Amino acid sequence: MSKLAMRIYFNVSKAIALQRHLSKKVVLADKYDKIRRIAAVDSSFIGNKKIIAVVGVFEYPSLDMLEYEYIIDDIRIPYIPGLLAFREAPFYIKLLSKKSFDIILVDGHGIAHPRFLGIAAHVGVILNKPSVGVAKRKLYGSIKTLGNKTMILDPKSNKIIGLVLKSRGKDLYVSPGHRITVESAALFVKSLIKNYYLPVPLYIVDKLTKDLKRKYR
DNA sequence: GCGACAG
DNA sequence: ATCTTGTCGC
Numbered sequence: 001m002s003k004l005a006m007r008i009y010f011n012v013s014k015a016i017a018l019q020r021h022l023s024k025k026v027v028l029a030d031k032y033d034k035i036r037r038i039a040a041v042d043s044s045f046i047g048n049k050k051i052i053a054v055v056g057v058f059e060y061p062s063l064d065m066l067e068y069e070y071i072i073d074d075i076r077i078p079y080i081p082g083l084l085a086f087r088e089a090p091f092y093i094k095l096l097s098k099k100s101f102d103i104i105l106v107d108g109h110g111i112a113h114p115r116f117l118g119i120a121a122h123v124g125v126i127l128n129k130p131s132v133g134v135a136k137r138k139l140y141g142s143i144k145t146l147g148n149k150t151m152i153l154d155p156k157s158n159k160i161i162g163l164v165l166k167s168r169g170k171d172l173y174v175s176p177g178h179r180i181t182v183e184s185a186a187l188f189v190k191s192l193i194k195n196y197y198l199p200v201p202l203y204i205v206d207k208l209t210k211d212l213k214r215k216y217r
Numbered sequence: 218g219c220g221a222c223a224g
Numbered sequence: 225a226t227c228t229t230g231t232c233g234c
Contacts, residue, residue, distance in 0.1 A: 043224075045225055079225070081222040088224070108223050118223070139223045169234095173223085 001076070010077050015086050016115065023117040025125045031179035032103055032130035035060045035188070039101035040201035041092040041123075044209035051075050052212050053091035056205040057099055061191065063200045069095055070212055081139065082114050085122035092123050103180075103188070104131040105201050110175035110185070112152045112162035114140045124178025131177030132185045133162075134199060138173055151182075165190060168197045 038058045043051050056068040071094060077087040088108075096104065109118030110133030117125075120133030141152035141161055152162035152173060162175030163186040172193075176185045192199035198206065 043225080045224090047226080079224060081224090084224055113223080133223085135223050137223060139221090 001074075010086070012080065012083065015083050019083075019085075019115045019117040019122070022122060022125050023111075023115055026111060026116065026121050026177075027179045028111070028176055028181055029179070030181055030184050035102045037066070037101040038103055038105055038192075038201050039096055039099055040105040040199075040205045041095065042107040042202060042205040042209055043088050043091070044206075044213050045075065046213060046217055049075060050216075051088070051091060052209050052216070053088065053095060054205045054208045054212070055092065055095035055099060056201060056208065057101055058201045058204075060102075063192065063194070065201075065204060067099075068205070068208060069098070070208070071095060072212070072216060084108055085117070085119040089119055089122050089126070092119075093126055096123070096127060096129075102130065104129055104177065105189075105192070105199065106131060106133050106177060107135070107202055107206070109133045109135045109139050109173065110162065110177035112139060112141050112173060112175035116154075116161070118175065118177075120175070120177030122177075128178075130179040132180060132188060133173075133175050133177050134189055134202060135173040135175075136171075165193070167193050170197055172198075 043053045054070040106120035110120035124131030150164035165172045196203040
């Protein structure tokens with residue numbers, strides 16, 4: 001399907017309405033058991049045709065990978081800023097439904113989103129599982145630094161919707177997805193930063209998507 | 218109308 | 225995200 005055909009067949013206003021609906025279900029309180037297993041998800045793409053989505057399950061706090069699984073399928077939805085979840089989340093949800101874990105780590109924003117439902121929040125709410133979003137670039141919000149803390153503020157309410165962490169000299173935008181607070185999400189992500197810019201589980205699944213891509217193209 | 222804009 | 229060589233910097 002061409003990019004134009006996808007864009008016509010994809011109903012943007014209905015997608016936005018669904019986000020507004022799902023965002024009401026987000027819980028911004030710590031509602032999770034002791035973290036023993038993390039599920040991390042990421043994707044890479046082959047041209048504009050195929051998506052390779054990967055889930056990795058990691059032991060915490062050792063960060064050893066216990067298992068992984070992937071899907072290679074046709075891309076059905078175009079990338080539109082703010083609507084990333086409609087393109088990638090269906091694959092993550094399918095992969096995650098078969099796994100056992102305590103929290104989900106997603107490459108993309110949580111509530112630091114124009115309608116407070118970035119892909120991490122989307123996936124968390126659909127599965128009703130704790131989730132955290134980690135993005136490399138800002139999508140929504142105003143950045144404010146107070147002392148040693150850099151936060152993402154919602155200019156509408158002036159509430160803190162995420163924190164910006166420095167990792168290897170670069171910024172990481174962390175925001176809660178579901179069933180976790182801003183503070184806990186940031187502490188959790190900090191504990192996953194070791195020798196790479198990305199938190200270890202995301203670094204590993206990102207590498208897996210790229211390795212699989214080499215193998216299948 | 219103009220700028221911003223995850224992956 | 226992806227297309228892509230050499231190249232600047234730690």
